[in-house]
Structures are given as structure tokens and as C-alpha cells.
Amino acid sequence: MKIAALVTAIAAAGAGILGQPPNTVRGRVLTMDGGAVANARVAVLTNTIGAPVTLTDDDGRFLLTVLSVTPGLRITVSKTGFARTELPAQTDRDVEVRLERGAVISGRVTDEFGDGVQNARVSVENPAAVAGQRPLRNGGTDDRGEYRIGGLAPGEYRVSVSANGDPVTVRDGNGTAIYPQTIRLYYADSKTPDGAERLSLGAGEERGRVDFVVPGSRSLAPSLVMPIFPLGHPPTAPDGSTATGVIRGQVVTPDQRSVPRAQLRLGAAADVRAMLMIRADADGRFEFSSLPKDQYTIVAGKVGYTQSPPRLVALGDGELQDRVTILLRPWGSVAGVIKDDRGDPLQGAAVQLLRVQVEAGRRRLVPANLASALTDDLGRYRVHDVPPGRFVITASVSGVTSAELPGYARAFYPGTPNAAQAQFVAVGESQDVPGIDLALTRTRTARVSGTIVDSSGVPNAGGNVALLPQQSATSVTYIGAGARIDPDGQFEFTNVAPGQYVVRASRGRLGRWREGEFGTIPVSVNGADVTGLRLQTSAGSSIQGRFTFDPPDPSKRPAQSRVELSPIPVDADLSPPQAAIAEIHDDWTFEMRGINGPRRLELIRVPEDWSLREIRVNGVDATDRVIALGRENQSLTDVEVILSNRVSELTVTADTRDGAARASHVVVFSTDRGRRYPRSRFMRARAAQPDGSFRITGLPFGTYYVAALAGLPDEGEDGWQDPGFLENLSRSAQTVTIREGEKQAVKVQLPER
Numbered sequence: 001m002k003i004a005a006l007v008t009a010i011a012a013a014g015a016g017i018l019g020q021p022p023n024t025v026r027g028r029v030l031t032m033d034g035g036a037v038a039n040a041r042v043a044v045l046t047n048t049i050g051a052p053v054t055l056t057d058d059d060g061r062f063l064l065t066v067l068s069v070t071p072g073l074r075i076t077v078s079k080t081g082f083a084r085t086e087l088p089a090q091t092d093r094d095v096e097v098r099l100e101r102g103a104v105i106s107g108r109v110t111d112e113f114g115d116g117v118q119n120a121r122v123s124v125e126n127p128a129a130v131a132g133q134r135p136l137r138n139g140g141t142d143d144r145g146e147y148r149i150g151g152l153a154p155g156e157y158r159v160s161v162s163a164n165g166d167p168v169t170v171r172d173g174n175g176t177a178i179y180p181q182t183i184r185l186y187y188a189d190s191k192t193p194d195g196a197e198r199l200s201l202g203a204g205e206e207r208g209r210v211d212f213v214v215p216g217s218r219s220l221a222p223s224l225v226m227p228i229f230p231l232g233h234p235p236t237a238p239d240g241s242t243a244t245g246v247i248r249g250q251v252v253t254p255d256q257r258s259v260p261r262a263q264l265r266l267g268a269a270a271d272v273r274a275m276l277m278i279r280a281d282a283d284g285r286f287e288f289s290s291l292p293k294d295q296y297t298i299v300a301g302k303v304g305y306t307q308s309p310p311r312l313v314a315l316g317d318g319e320l321q322d323r324v325t326i327l328l329r330p331w332g333s334v335a336g337v338i339k340d341d342r343g344d345p346l347q348g349a350a351v352q353l354l355r356v357q358v359e360a361g362r363r364r365l366v367p368a369n370l371a372s373a374l375t376d377d378l379g380r381y382r383v384h385d386v387p388p389g390r391f392v393i394t395a396s397v398s399g400v401t402s403a404e405l406p407g408y409a410r411a412f413y414p415g416t417p418n419a420a421q422a423q424f425v426a427v428g429e430s431q432d433v434p435g436i437d438l439a440l441t442r443t444r445t446a447r448v449s450g451t452i453v454d455s456s457g458v459p460n461a462g463g464n465v466a467l468l469p470q471q472s473a474t475s476v477t478y479i480g481a482g483a484r485i486d487p488d489g490q491f492e493f494t495n496v497a498p499g500q501y502v503v504r505a506s507r508g509r510l511g512r513w514r515e516g517e518f519g520t521i522p523v524s525v526n527g528a529d530v531t532g533l534r535l536q537t538s539a540g541s542s543i544q545g546r547f548t549f550d551p552p553d554p555s556k557r558p559a560q561s562r563v564e565l566s567p568i569p570v571d572a573d574l575s576p577p578q579a580a581i582a583e584i585h586d587d588w589t590f591e592m593r594g595i596n597g598p599r600r601l602e603l604i605r606v607p608e609d610w611s612l613r614e615i616r617v618n619g620v621d622a623t624d625r626v627i628a629l630g631r632e633n634q635s636l637t638d639v640e641v642i643l644s645n646r647v648s649e650l651t652v653t654a655d656t657r658d659g660a661a662r663a664s665h666v667v668v669f670s671t672d673r674g675r676r677y678p679r680s681r682f683m684r685a686r687a688a689q690p691d692g693s694f695r696i697t698g699l700p701f702g703t704y705y706v707a708a709l710a711g712l713p714d715e716g717e718d719g720w721q722d723p724g725f726l727e728n729l730s731r732s733a734q735t736v737t738i739r740e741g742e743k744q745a746v747k748v749q750l751p752e753r
Contacts, residue, residue, distance in 0.1 A: 025075060050492065105152065113282075119140055126158075248321065306330075332431045333382060336438070338375045345375070351393065354392040358720075463516065466482060504519075541632065541636070544589070545641060547642075550645070558607045568602045569598070574630075581604075612698075648744075652694040663710060668705070675702070676726060699738050705734070707732065707751075
């Protein structure tokens with residue numbers, strides 16, 4: 001037989017040195033009974049950037065290329081539902097890996113009243129572990145106090161939980177404060193690891209009801225728990241009065257169901273340091289006693305419920321108020337299962353809820369202000385504390401905190417990689433929405449990596465690095481991915497789907513008027529790895545100037561604390577998310593430093609009897625103009641901000657048709673589309689005053705549309721600034737011309753729904 005044929009035959013058999021390409025590890029992953037394991041993750045066990053990783057094919061086979069095979073190099077193999085295994089990397093022969101079914105430990109963490117403990121940390125450890133040694137696996141409890149930790153190898157384990165216990169009261173020269181403390185318990189009911197019960201688990205065994213009861217008032221609602229909570233002192237009676245007043249009541253839901261063991265906090269108007277905290281009983285009833293005459297504020301909260309609005313109670317001397325009702329509204333939830341393209345569950349997938357928001361004049365899907373949830377070994381997830389609204393559900397397996405599975409792109413419910421094809425999921429008040437399942441699909445993904453260096457050219461891992469879709473791209477999502485960063489400044493994003501992105505590095509603000517070093521670099525991903533990027537941050541430009549006034553009379557100037565000037569970003573891809581606010585000195589000079597990207601200088605806060613007349617840079621009118629900043633030679637040293645007390649005033653009243661809702665807001669915006677940019681001073685939205693009218697001051701000279709609305713769009717703080725929304729409003733809006741110092745009144749019609 002010829003040599004070439006011999007090599008081919010050996011390669012086809014999958015064995016032998018002659019058929020093995022150099023620096024590759026190849027083999028097959030099987031179950032203990034010999035079945036092929038598809039989509040198993042095989043990776044080089046290393047902490048370095050660019051570690052090779054691959055998935056097995058339908059026959060369980062894999063081929064992993066490594067830069068070099070050094071002594072001690074190991075690979076790790078994992079798959080949802082199986083115990084993770086490690087073995088030496090070998091290039092001289094095929095590697096056969098046998099995976100055992102993973103064992104599971106599950107249970108519930110409650111307080112002494114039986115209420116679930118949310119966000120408790122459950123750890124599974126080797127029984128021989130010493131203090132400071134990292135647990136083998138960690139998990140967290142959901143809003144019901146439930147947890148599930150899977151993928152454990154057969155063996156013995158001890159389980160512990162860490163949760164907030166009774167606060168510790170500390171009294172010192174600065175007063176009295178409550179500090180939260182952490183309680184750690186070992187199963188079953190031991191405070192020390194030596195007393196922990198050893199759990200012996202076999203392959204695939206599930207050990208349930210590994211429950212914990214955490215003593216103390218650890219179920220405090222987030223609204224009532226602070227890192228340092230000033231306790232102050234109980235309300236004291238002034239001279240000549242008594243402290244015998246009583247406030248009684250009940251905490252209930254909107255449908256009048258009692259909320260047991262809610263926490264309540266009472267504060268006194270006469271003494272802001274006077275404060276009491278109590279817990280309601282099993283029927284939601286509460287009582288504050290021994291109170292002097294005063295105005296009191298009561299706030300209630302409980303995990304799984306919205307915080308109540310402050311309830312004001314006026315209490316006379318020795319008075320009894322016994323019918324005080326506090327409303328708490330339960331949050332909703334969304335739950336489901338995440339699977340791969342073969343229908344197998346995916347563990348460690350991150351599930352997020354997205355909402356529509358207008359950013360930089362565009363409608364985007366952005367993360368809702370909710371914690372993401374990770375799937376368990378059954379692929380199950382539960383996102384809790386969800387307010388009413390319409391959401392898009394998305395899942396991914398790539399990120400700093402999740403296990404990376406190469407080739408799986410982000411998916412959107414009901415199972416599409418295209419956000420534009422996603423379906424909204426409606427969550428009503430206090431509604432649990434189950435069955436929101438979706439499958440992730442395989443696609444060609446890439447790795448994006450490089451090095452971040454500071455303004456002096458030195459590699460630096462300080463700050464954060466994020467990968468974001470370009471604002472100018474057609475993507476409807478704006479979901480950032482965090483990077484893995486090494487101490488030498490190397491960064492890496494894995495599993496990046498095709499698209500147009502920007503890598504953004506920020507050192508963070510150095511103060512109210514100083515933005516930190518910042519830099520961006522655009523990246524186009526089409527399925528091939530993008531490596532070797534060099535992202536250098538810039539120290540930015542400085543802005544210095546002065547405020548002048550018309551009239552110049554110093555006695556009529558506004559208070560400096562009520563004036564704020566900021567360089568508003570024009571392109572979010574080229575600027576950090578938080579802009580500086582000018583430091584205004586006693587002589588009305590100001591400065592800002594570390595400014596990067598194109599900006600508009602905007603007066604974002606000013607008293608109603610003053611308005612911006614003009615901004616001049618080096619004597620040239622720069623009002624509302626875009627200014628390029630970022631380099632030291634782009635710094636501005638002669639900026640004059642001119643304020644005038646000749647302020648325009650527009651009063652709007654809205655006619656209401658019979659039976660129609662009253663107008664809650666009015667929107668005023670320029671007829672010139674070029675002036676409808678985000679945060680423009682030529683656009684205003686105002687809520688109704690107590691008499692139902694609307695008052696807008698300080699609008700610059702120009703012609704405007706005025707429209708009354710029954711409510712603003714529920715698309716973020718700036719949702720009403722959506723260009724399409726404003727264009728629709730202009731068709732039925734009234735037109736008015738506003739001049740400097742002029743007062744006008746206009747009557748508009750609330751449009752029919």
C-alpha cells in the first residue's frame with residue numbers, strides 16, 4: 001500500500017499519529033452506555049484570552065486546534081445534564097470521553113415565617129474544603145426561595161446558604177445605624193462546616209428538599225434595606241404634649257387580600273432622624289404606638305411586591321388613627337424553557353426582558369430595568385419582579401457570566417435570531433406568564449479581541465469594555481456585551497453574531513465635571529474572528545468659559561446651584577453614556593474636562609425666569625451647533641453662555657369633548673424638523689398643573705406645533721421625542737409663533753382616540 005493511502009486509511013479510522021494534524025486534539029464524547037453526545041462543549045482549560053473551544057457533532061466527535069501542546073495542558077468537556085469532566089490534552093491518539101449523568105441538589109430557602117428568601121446564595125462544596133476555598137458550584141434562589149444546582153459528579157458534598165440576617169445596630173459618636181449582616185448556614189441546620197451533613201449522590205441522582213430556614217428579619221423589601229440605614233431615634237414628644245398617639249392599619253393588595261409580614265417604616269416630619277421599623281403580622285395588620293403629635297410618613301414593602309407610595313398620616317395629641325390602609329401590588333413573572341437546535345435543554349443561558357425605548361431619536365429594544373435569569377440544568381428560567389408592560393424575551397449563551405457555546409447566536413421569542421421578527425409578551429399587573437419557551441439556533445459567530453491602552457499608550461485593564469451595536473446600524477436592538485479583560489489589557493468577546501458594532505472603553509467619570517478616559521473603535525463582524533484590535537482611550541478635551549447676563553445687574557442673577565450646563569452627546573457611539581456637568585465657580589466662570597465625541601452645549605437646568613439667549617465660542621455663535629471634541633487641540637477656552645431674563649411664556653389649555661379623558665400632557669415642538677434632535681431646547685413636554693392648564697417657559701424664538709395628549713408614549717423618558725410620533729402629532733396640532741419675552745395663551749383640542 002502506498003504511504004498516502006495508508007495515511008488516508010488511518011485518518012478515516014480516526015486513530016494514529018499519521019492521521020493527526022499537528023497541534024490538534026481530537027476524539028469523541030460518549031455517554032457511559034456508549035451513546036454519542038452531540039453539542040458537548042470541549043475547550044482548553046486555561047485562563048488566557050483566545051482559548052480554543054468547539055462543540056461535538058451529531059456523532060459526538062470533535063477536533064480542537066491548539067497553538068501548542070505543553071505538559072499539563074488539559075481540556076474540559078461539558079454538556080447540560082452531565083457532570084463536567086477534565087482530562088489531559090493528547091495529540092498522539094484519539095481521545096474518548098465518557099460523560100456521566102449529572103446529579104442535582106434542589107430545595108427552598110425560607111425565613112422563620114415560611115416566606116421564600118430571594119437572592120440567597122447556595123453553595124455546593126467538597127466536604128474536605130477549607131476556609132477560603134471556592135465552592136464547586138453556586139446557585140441563587142428566586143422570588144419563591146427555590147434553587148436547583150445540577151451537573152454534579154457522583155460523590156459526597158456539603159451544602160451551605162448565605163443570606164441577610166437580622167440587622168446589627170451600632171451606636172457611636174455619629175449616632176445610630178443599622179448594618180446588614182450575612183448569615184451562613186450548613187445543611188442541615190448547622191452554623192459550622194464540621195456540623196454539616198454529607199450528601200452522597202450517585203450519577204443522575206436528584207436530591208430534593210435540601211431546605212434551609214434563615215432566622216431573623218432577612219426578608220426585608222429592597223426599598224427598606226440599605227447598606228447603612230440611619231435608625232435615628234423614636235419620635236419624641238415636644239414640651240407640653242404627650243406621646244400616646246397610635247397609628248393602626250393593614251397592608252393589603254388592590255383586591256383587598258392581606259399581605260402578611262410586610263415591613264413598614266415610619267418617619268416623622270418634625271424630626272427627620274426619628275424613624276421606626278416594624279413588621280406586620282400574619283394578617284398584614286400593624287401598629288405604631290407611643291407617638292407624639294406630628295405629621296408622619298409610612299412606607300411599606302415586601303419582596304415580590306412594589307414599594308408602596310408614601311402614606312401621609314396627620315396625628316393629633318393622643319389621637320388614635322386605626323383605619324390606615326397601605327397598598328402593595330404584587331410583581332409579575334415570566335417563565336419558560338430554553339433549548340438548543342436539537343431540542344436539548346441549555347443550562348447557563350441568560351434570559352433578559354427587553355422593552356421599546358427611544359434613544360437618539362430611534363426606537364430600539366433595550367434591556368428592561370430587571371435582573372436577568374440563568375437557566376438551570378432543565379433549561380428552565382424565571383424572571384421575577386416584572387411590572388405590567390409589553391416585553392420582548394431574549395436569550396443568549398455568550399457573555400462574561402455565562403458558559404459560552406460557540407455558534408449559538410442570541411435568540412428572541414418565539415425563536416428567531418432576528419429581533420425585528422420577535423413577538424411581544426404582555427404582562428399584566430401581578431400576572432405570572434409561563435410557557436415562554438424558545439430555542440437557540442446555530443449560526444456563524446466570531447470572536448472579537450484586542451488590547452486596550454490608555455492615552456499614554458500603556459496597556460491598562462482599568463474601567464470597562466463593552467461591545468454594542470452601532471447606533472447608525474439597522475439593528476433594532478441595543479444590547480451590550482461585557483468583555484473578558486486580562487490584567488495586561490487584553491479583552492475578548494465571544495460568540496459575536498454578524499453585524500456592525502462598536503467596541504467602547506470607558507474609565508468612568510472622575511467627578512461631576514470630569515469625564516474619564518474614553519475610546520471607541522468600529523468593528524464589522526461577518527463570521528470570521530476579529531483579532532489584534534488596539535483600542536486607545538483619550539483623555540479628551542477641556543471646555544472653559546463664563547456666564548454673562550442680560551441685564552448684567554449682579555443682584556438679579558440666578559443662584560448658581562440652579563444652573564447646569566452640559567455637553568450633550570450627538571453620537572452615542574463616540575461618547576460615554578453620562579455627560580459631564582460644568583463646574584461653575586463663584587465668579588461665574590466654568591470648566592469641564594475629559595470630553596470626547598461630537599457634542600452640543602446645552603443648558604439642561606435654569607430657573608423659569610431665565611433662559612438661554614446664545615452660546616458663543618471664540619466670539620462666534622455656536623448655539624445648537626455640533627462641536628467636535630476629543631483631542632487636546634480641540635479644547636475650548638473662550639466659551640460665553642449668555643442668559644436673559646426676557647423669557648417667553650406659553651400657557652396652554654385643552655378643550656375636552658364630552659365623555660373624553662382630560663389631557664394629561666402637552667407637547668410643544670418646532671415646525672423645523674432639523675431642530676427636533678434629542679434633548680433639543682426646541683421641544684418640550686409638560687404635565688398638567690392642578691387647574692388642568694399647562695405652562696411652558698423659555699422657548700427660543702420660532703414657530704411651534706402644540707398638541708395635547710391623554711398620555712405620553714410608554715417608551716422611556718424620551719419616548720415622546722420619537723420622530724415618527726412627532727410627525728403624526730403635527731397633522732392635528734395647532735401652530736404658534738413664539739418671540740423672546742412674549743407671553744401667549746393658546747387653546748388646543750384633545751384629539752379623539
